[in-house]
Amino acid sequence: MHRVSEEPEYRICVRCIMDTSDPQIRFDANGVCEYCQNFETNIAPSWHTDERGARELQELSDKILAAGKGKEFDCIIGLSGGLDSSYATLVAVEKMKLRPLLFHVDAGWNTDQAVGNIEKLVDGLEMELHTEVINWREMKDLQLAFLKSQIADQDFPQDTAFFSALYKFARQNRIKYVITGGNYSTECCREPEEWGAYPGIDKTLIEDIHGKFGSRPLETFPIVDIMVYKILYQRVLGMQIVRPLNLVPYIKADAEKELSERFGWQKFQHKHHESRFTRFYEDYWMPRKFGYEKRRAHFSSLVMTGQMSREDALERIARPEMDEHFLEREFEYVANKLNIGIDDLQAIFEEPNKTYHDYKNKRWAIGIGAMVMQKLGLEKRLFR
């Protein structure tokens, strides 16, 4: 008998549920994956939500308040209606006593629930909201171009719009501090890059893909390249990204309960479900076309931080988040919304997959930047 195939053997971490669907994953002799090892050696020792975190949060608040004296706003928060940004808003207003400008980017895919959550929170805190609406024709054109490019990174257009609009607005209004809902509690297990998690806004990649598959110029669509926001905005102009959720106890279920009891905020079935496109992309397009389950990383984060048992995570991942009938309807909705037929979307779905390596990009330069960030201890999540 001889071996016909050299298919790599399937393995799954003994602690979390990350597995060989991440083609680069490595395990130690005990079967523990590198994400778990990274959590233990790099994240946990520097993550303090006790008095140390509280002290650090106080110092941070004092600094932001002092810098914002006399100004209408001392910071800006990008609010999506999802859990992380909603809770970060609450912490900024009540614990840090800041005066944030609440900023929402409408890229056309908001679920009603996300809109409702934003309204309830903004009203409840008696704040104002600035909403930036992305030109839908351009948004749609870029999204279709990305779908046709066949790469896994299908949330690139939305992410580009959200962050670019936020950075641009902050810069124009001279707001130095950008508060985000980024956190270890629900995101310590970084999604591998192969799962469509391209590390930053790369204008080169966007322009190459849009140049090949787009059909109308992007005249107003906001694109702030990673080199511009990392170097010009952050290093030269001193814009700072603040993640207060890493300095307070932030337990997913407790935060959901608090927001719901106080504001009538409604919890989502799963992370990223505030956008109808992202929900479709993560629950249908990615697992079925590419074999990648972003939920695997999301659940693993919760397992590492003790908020979910490994058994529960395995059970949840075994079935899609939404039922088949619902997903079929969403397929139809996405096709209609993008102004193409269901058959056209199906045809795109069936074409062979590609990766960003098939297009012009600046990944090498982003890699150098990320290596520097890690050496300086500014990025603790695993970054290959």
Ligand SMILES: [Zn+2]
């Ligand atoms: Zn693991």
